[in-house]
Amino acid sequence: MLNSGRLLVLLEIARRGTIVAAAGALHLSPSAVSHQLARLEQEIGVALVERGPRSLRLTDAGRRLAEHAQAIADLMAVARDDLREHSAGEAGVLRLGFFASAGLELLPRALSAFAAARPHVELELILGQPHDLVPDLEAGRLDAVVVFEHPLDPWCRQASVDVEMFFDEPQLIVVPLRHRLGRRSVVRLAELEGESWIGTRGGHTGEPVLERACASEGFLPRVRCRSDHYQVTINLARAGMGIALVPALGLGDTAGVHVLRLDHPRLHRRIGVATRRTNENPLLRAFLADLRSAAGEVGALLGAQWA
Numbered sequence: 001m002l003n004s005g006r007l008l009v010l011l012e013i014a015r016r017g018t019i020v021a022a023a024g025a026l027h028l029s030p031s032a033v034s035h036q037l038a039r040l041e042q043e044i045g046v047a048l049v050e051r052g053p054r055s056l057r058l059t060d061a062g063r064r065l066a067e068h069a070q071a072i073a074d075l076m077a078v079a080r081d082d083l084r085e086h087s088a089g090e091a092g093v094l095r096l097g098f099f100a101s102a103g104l105e106l107l108p109r110a111l112s113a114f115a116a117a118r119p120h121v122e123l124e125l126i127l128g129q130p131h132d133l134v135p136d137l138e139a140g141r142l143d144a145v146v147v148f149e150h151p152l153d154p155w156c157r158q159a160s161v162d163v164e165m166f167f168d169e170p171q172l173i174v175v176p177l178r179h180r181l182g183r184r185s186v187v188r189l190a191e192l193e194g195e196s197w198i199g200t201r202g203g204h205t206g207e208p209v210l211e212r213a214c215a216s217e218g219f220l221p222r223v224r225c226r227s228d229h230y231q232v233t234i235n236l237a238r239a240g241m242g243i244a245l246v247p248a249l250g251l252g253d254t255a256g257v258h259v260l261r262l263d264h265p266r267l268h269r270r271i272g273v274a275t276r277r278t279n280e281n282p283l284l285r286a287f288l289a290d291l292r293s294a295a296g297e298v299g300a301l302l303g304a305q306w307a
Helices: 004-016 019-026 029-042 062-088 105-118 130-140 210-216 230-238 284-304
Strands: 049-051 056-058 094-096 120-125 144-147 162-177 187-189 196-199 222-226 241-246 257-263 269-276
Touching: 004 019, 004 029, 004 056, 004 062, 004 222, 049 105, 056 062, 094 130, 094 284, 105 120, 105 284, 130 144, 130 162, 144 162, 144 284, 162 230, 162 284, 196 210, 196 230, 230 241, 230 257, 269 284
Parallel strands: 094 120, 094 144, 187 257, 196 222, 196 241
Antiparallel strands: 049 056, 144 269, 162 241, 162 257, 162 269
């Protein structure tokens, strides 16, 4: 195998025209350059220079090998610059997982700041539920996952994963405009017994949070339809098909419905980010800083609106 260091010696000889000049450029002694050139000729089994009494000239083989050496030098320079940008957090790939309602406000705020400052970074965004995405985080296929956790449905955390929670997101009740509770601003869950619900499909345990919460109040909800798309549940509530439990981040178009605060100590979601503690991607720290800033803004807005 050709030695890249000796190829660069040959390239410098081709550029400078003499061993003495090449030695000066490489900060080596002329004898060291001559030795490296001789070793290179031995490795490939062909003469690379014609040595005269007072001159040195590359052979055809020497000129061709010098051209290859130039290509190698260019590639090494590209690799060096790429790694420098990567280590400085200016380039590279960042792979992020997120749940759908985080993609409405929280994640876009964080990514707009992050991407504006790092236009050469490649972002890969994967949509899914936290319990589906965290295994990919553990396996190294994702760098971070924006997650939520219900107090009524906590998920089992692995030792290799760190979770940083940012804020508590209220769960809200969406009712049609003519609903009997439409003039209220706050409602207790027990007051909703007997209602028809637009429910969700449930988390990693398969048992939806709504059912758990209602069971703690002594009743089971009558669920007419299930959807994990909150705009669907809001639209169905608008049409009078039932009422819905919707997290604040999932509120979209609420025209034609009333949104009520829910008085329940455990019906909220904790919003945060999961990372792998062994991850050395230099882009991750910068993203987490922007995500924390965005979470502070969104958490404050939700707190002011739904306190």
